[in-house]
Amino acid sequence: MTDQGVPEHLLKTRNQEPVTLLEAISEALFEEMSADDDVFLLGEDIGVYGGAFKVTRGFLDHFGASRVIDTPIAEGGFTGAAAGAAHMGLRPVVEIQFMDFISPAYDVITNYIATSRYRGAGPLPLVIRGPVGGGNRGGPFHSQNVEMAFFHTPGLKIVYPSTSYDAKGLLKAAIRDDNPVLFEEHKGLYRAPALREVLPDEDYVVPLGVARTVREGTDLTLVTYGAMVHKSTEAAEILERDDGASVEIIDLRTLLPMDDEAVVESVKKTGRLLIVHEDTRTGGIAGEIAMRVSETAFEWLDAPMMRVTAIDAPVPYSGSLEDYFLPQTEDIVEAGRYLVAY
Amino acid sequence: MTDQGVPEHLLKTRNQEPVTLLEAISEALFEEMSADDDVFLLGEDIGVYGGAFKVTRGFLDHFGASRVIDTPIAEGGFTGAAAGAAHMGLRPVVEIQFMDFISPAYDVITNYIATSRYRGAGPLPLVIRGPVGGGNRGGPFHSQNVEMAFFHTPGLKIVYPSTSYDAKGLLKAAIRDDNPVLFEEHKGLYRAPALREVLPDEDYVVPLGVARTVREGTDLTLVTYGAMVHKSTEAAEILERDDGASVEIIDLRTLLPMDDEAVVESVKKTGRLLIVHEDTRTGGIAGEIAMRVSETAFEWLDAPMMRVTAIDAPVPYSGSLEDYFLPQTEDIVEAGRYLVAY
Amino acid sequence: MTPDAGDAPESSSGLPRSAIPFAGTGRDSREPVHADDTADSILGNAELRDLFSAVAVSRAAASRLVALEDAGLVRGAPNRPAFREGGAVGVAHALRPASDGTGDIFAPTFRAAGALERYGLSLDGFFEEHLAGRAGPFREVGTELHHVDLQAGLLAPVVPLGLLVEVVGGMCLGFRMRGEARVGVVCDSDGATSTGAWHEGLVFAAARRCPMVLVVEAGREDEAAARRHSRLESFTEKARGYGLGSASVDGADLSEIVVAVRHAAERARRGDGVQLVEIRYTGVDPLERLRTRMVADEVASEDELATLEARAASRCAAALERVRNASLSGAHDTLPGVYAESERTDRRIWADPGSTQAV
Amino acid sequence: MTPDAGDAPESSSGLPRSAIPFAGTGRDSREPVHADDTADSILGNAELRDLFSAVAVSRAAASRLVALEDAGLVRGAPNRPAFREGGAVGVAHALRPASDGTGDIFAPTFRAAGALERYGLSLDGFFEEHLAGRAGPFREVGTELHHVDLQAGLLAPVVPLGLLVEVVGGMCLGFRMRGEARVGVVCDSDGATSTGAWHEGLVFAAARRCPMVLVVEAGREDEAAARRHSRLESFTEKARGYGLGSASVDGADLSEIVVAVRHAAERARRGDGVQLVEIRYTGVDPLERLRTRMVADEVASEDELATLEARAASRCAAALERVRNASLSGAHDTLPGVYAESERTDRRIWADPGSTQAV
Ligand SMILES: Cc1ncc(C[n+]2csc(CCOP(=O)(O)OP(=O)(O)O)c2C)c(N)n1
C-alpha cells in the first residue's frame, strides 16, 4: 500500500505517531479495504457523515459509495444483506451505530448467519462491529454490552479488545476470518489518552481465540476483558501495593471461542479465580468461565470462584447511579482482597 | 365459574379426568380468561385454527374475536402491542407459534418490555408463551430452547414447567404476575402419556421463583428443568439400582428469578452438583448455577460441578443426529456415576 | 360471538369504506363521536396564542438545554435540525389530554417542552428530567428523557426507533377493547419508517383497526440526505400498502398541523382505523410564520407576541433556577424497580460466599 | 468517485423513470443487456412441454413425500394448499440458472421438485434431503429441506419468514458491486409480508436498486382467511410504498408467470431496481389448465401429455427407490461444520475434568 491519497489522519502509524483505540480501528478497516477489494462497509451514516464516532471519516471519498454504504435505519435488513454479499464472496464489515441497536438484527444473526455454514452454505466472512459499554452517561439505550445476547449461539465468534494494538490486530483477523464475527468496541476506550500507543508499521494480526496475559502473578487469577482490563490493572496495583498480593490478569480478547487453556493454566498456578465483567451479573460470561474451570481444574481451587460485575438493571442515565451500577476499581480490590485472604 | 358453555375438552379437571400438560395449559388459560375479563390472547392462528398445537381450541367461539386475536405474522408487532395493552391495564397472553420465532420480538422484549418498569411505566403484566425443545425431528427452526436469549436481561421472568400440575399452576401465577414472563412449554411433554394426571379441581397456583424437589437424595444434587427432569429421573433410578447412589433432583421450574436457596441447600447436603439442560452447552444456564454455588457453598463441594447438555450446534434435522446432539439418559448416568465415585 | 370489526373488509382504495363502530368487546358503550371532518378547520385566536406560546417555550427551553450541555451538565439535549418544534406542539394541541388516565395518548419523538407541558410535564419536571441525578419526576434513575407518565398519557421516546409504533398500537387496541373513545398518536422520524418495528407495529394496528394516528416527521431540509433514506416523494405513498388514510402537511404551519391531526384523530376515534399524517420540515421557522400570520390577521400585535415570547423565556429561566437549587435526594435507594416486587435492592457487585443471604 | 446509482431519484409513480446502468463499482464491465420487455411474451412449444413436465414431476414427488410422511419416514413434507406448484416452476423457468456459480439466484418458498431440478437438485437429491439421516447431498445433518447450493444458485427456504429477502438483497448487491448481469429472485408467502425482516430487506434492496425480484405468493383460495392477514386486494399495492415496479399474475397460468417474472428479471437486470411480482393462487389446477391449453393450441396431444406425466411419475419412483436402497453412511463424523475451522468435533455432552483436553 502506498500512502498516495490516504487521508492524513489515517497515516499516524505510517508516521509512527501514537494512535487511539478508535484510530487503530480506522486504520485496520482502511488497510483491509486497501488490501482486499472484496472488503466493504455498510452502516448508518458511515459515509457522508463518517460515522457517529467518525471511525470511517474520509472513507467515502477514498473508496467510493459502492464500498462505503450509507444504509437506511434497518439493522436487520443491512446485516442480512451483508450475509448475502458474503455468500457471493465479498467480505462485508457492518457498523452498528450503537451496539444496543443490534437487536433488530438478532433474528437474522442467530437464525440465519450463525447457522449458515452448518446448513451447507460454506464460509460466511462477515464482521459486525460497533461501540458498546457504559460510563458515558448514555442511559439504557446507548450503553449496553451485547456479548451475552450472542454468546450462547453456536456459529458466532465474539471479540472485545482492550488496547489499541489488539483492536487493530484483532479487527484485521476478524475481517480475514471465514466465520461471522461480532466485534465490540468500548466507547470509553475509543479516545482514552492512556491507550494511545505507537503501533508497528507492518501488517500484523492478533489471532482470534488467544487470550493475553496482562500481568503475571501467583496469588490470584483475574479474568476480564474490554474496559475492565484497565480497572482490573488499577486494582491489581493497589492490591500489590497495599496487600503485597500478586495478581495475574488475563485479558480474554476473544470471548468466543474462549481461550480456556490460558484461564485454566493460570488458575492451576494461583488456585484463585476472580472474574470481572462490565456487563450485568445474572447470565453474564462469568458463569461459563466458572463452569469450565470447575470442570477442568476443580482440584486446584483454593477459594470460591467469584465475580465483580454490573448489577442486574438497565443502565441508569443518572451519573451517580451509573457509577453505582458499574463495577468500580474499589469493588475489584475488595473482592480480590477477600479471595487472597481466603 | 360455571360449566355452562365450557367446551367439553376443557372440563377434564372439572370431571376429575387426567389431563396432559397441553390440556393443563389450555385449562389455565381458559380459567384465567373466565375469571378476569382483562386477560386476552394474541397469536398466529390461535383463533379460527385453535393454535398450531391446538392449545386454544374452542376459545374463539367462547370468548369472541376481541379476546382471542389472530395476528399477522409479526411477532415483534403483536408482542409490542401486547405491552401497550398491558400499559392500559389489560393482561395479554401472547402465543409464539414456535418459540424459535420469538427472535423478531427480541428487540421489543429486551429494550422495551424488560426496561418498562424501570423507566417508570409501572407494572407490565404480560405472558409470552409457546412450544420449545427438540427431540421431535423439527430441525433447527422448530426445536430451539429460548431461555438463554433472555436470561441475561434484567426485568424478565422465565418459567419452564415439567409436569401438568406445575404447568397449570405456574401459568396461572404468570398471568397474575405484574411482570413480563416468558413461559416455555416443551412440545415433547405436551401430549406425553406419562405426564397425564388428575389435577385438583380448584383454583391453585404454583408460585414463581420456587423450585421443586423431585426426589430426595444424599449423594448427588442434580439440578434441571423441563423435559430433562424426566430423563434425569430415569438416570437417578438407574444410578440407585446399579450403583446404590442416592440422587436428589431439583426441578427449577422458574429459571428467573432462580431459587438459589433450594439449590444451595441441596448441595450443602450432598456435596456434589450435576446440572442437566437440554439447551446447548456454551453460555447455558449451568454456568450461572455453578457460579452461584461457587459463591455461596464452595466449602461444601466435594467434587467438581459438572453439566450434561446438548452440544454446541444448531439442532440437526436428521433423527440419528438429533439424538446424538441432545443429552440422553445414558449421558446423565455416566456423569452422575463419575461424580458419585469422585 | 360478535364478529370482530378488525376483520371487516374495506375498499380497494386503501381508504376505509365507512366508519365501522367499535364492536365485539361487549363492554362499556363508547362515547358517541359525530365527528365532522371540517368542523375544526379554523383555529380560534386563543388557540393560536396558545400555540405561539408553546412553540416559544419549546425554543427557550431548548436553548437552555444547549447551554447546560455546553456546561457539561446535560447529555442528550436536542440536537436535531432547527425549526421542528411545530410538529410536537401541533400534535399535542390537536389531542385531548387528561390527567386522570382517560385522555389521548401522545408519544412524541421531538422533546418540545411546550408540547410536553400540555401533556402534564411541568417545565420544572422537564429540566429535572434532563438533569438526571437530581430528584426528577421520574426518580433519580433518570431516563435520558425516556419519560413515561401513563396517567397523563405521555409515552417516552424509547430509543430503538419504531418500537413505539408497536406499543402505541397495543394501547389503542386497549381503547377498542374497552370501548373508550380515545386515540393514540405516535410520532416517528422519517428514518424510523425503515425499521421492521415500524412495519410490524403498523401491520398489526392496521389489521386491528386500532384508533391510532401515525405521524411521520419528514426531514426535508436537505433533500439529498432525505433521498438517501427513501426514494419516496412523500411518506403518504406508504399509506396505501397498509390500507391507511393519510395526509401531508407543512411542518412550519401550525394550523395546518393541528387541523390535519385533529381530523386524523377523529377518523381514528370513530373507527376508521389507523391514519397516517406526514409533517414535512423544510427549514422554515414555524414561530416566525405564525407571528406573521397572527399579526396580518390581527389576532395579536407584534408587541403582544413579544410579550408572550418574553414570558416563555422567563418561565424557563425560573424553572431551571428552581431545579438547579433543589437539593439532591439520597442516592441509591431509588435504584430498584426492575421487577414489580422490587427485590434485590442490594448492590451485589460481588457476593460474599460467607453468607447465603448475599445471593 | 462515481456517484452511486443507488442514490438516483425516480418518478413519484414509484416506477423507475429510466433504466439506470449499474455504475460506481469501477470493476468488470457487465454483460450488456438489451432487454425488450415484449420479446419473451410467447413461449415456445418446447418450453411449454418442459413446464408441463416440471409441474408433473413436482406433483408426483409431492405425492411420494406424503406417502413417506404417512409411513413416518419424513417430516416436513409439503402441507400447503394444493395447486401451487406453478409458482416455483414458473419462476425457476423464467430465470437463467448455471451450475458454476454464475447464474441467477433462486430462493423458493415452495419446494417443488420440478423447480428445484432446474436448479441443480436432482430427484435423488430431493428425496435424500427429505430422508435426512441418509447420505443426502447436504451431509447427514439434514436440513429439513433448508438446502443451500450456492454454486447452483439455489437458496434454502430458511424458516423464519422474511429473512431471505434481506439475504437475497445482499446477494444482488454483490452482483451490482461486481458488475455481473445476474438477478436474484426471492419468493415468500403472503403472510411473510407482515414481517419486519421482509420490510427491512426490501427497504435496503430498494434503496440500493439491487437487481432483485420479489415474488409474493398470495394464497387467495380462501378469501376470508387471506383478509385476516391483510386488508389489501393485491400485494402490488405495497410496491409504491417502496418505489418498486410490480405486476400481478394468475398462479394457475404458467405462461403468465414465466413471462411476468422474465420481464421483471430483465428490468432488474438492466438496473431498474427491485421488482415485485404477485402470484395469485385461487385453487385452480395449473397442470389441467396447461393441458387444456396445449391440446387446444395443438402444442401436444392428450396422449403425449399423458406420456410426459407417466414419465414424471416413474422418474420419481425410480429416484426414491435408489435413495431408499442406498446405505447409510457412518453417522456422526458429519456433525461438525458450525465454524469454518470445524473445531470441536467431539461430542462433549459432559466433560471429564481429569483431562483439560476435553474442554
Ligand atoms: C433501531 C435504531 N437504530 C439506530 C438508531 C440510532 N439513531 C438515532 S436517530 C438516528 C437518525 C435518525 O434519522 P432520521 O430518521 O432522519 O431522524 P431525524 O433526522 O429527524 O433526527 C439514528 C440512526 C436508533 N435510535 N434506533
Ligand SMILES: Cc1ncc(C[n+]2csc(CCOP(=O)(O)OP(=O)(O)O)c2C)c(N)n1
Ligand atoms: C417469523 C415467523 N413466524 C412464524 C412462522 C411460522 N409459520 C410458518 S408458515 C406460517 C403461515 C404462513 O401463512 P401464509 O403466509 O399465508 O403462507 P401459506 O398459506 O402460503 O403457507 C407461519 C405462521 C415462521 N415460519 N416465521
Ligand SMILES: [Mg+2]
Ligand atoms: Mg432526517
Ligand SMILES: [Mg+2]
Ligand atoms: Mg396463506
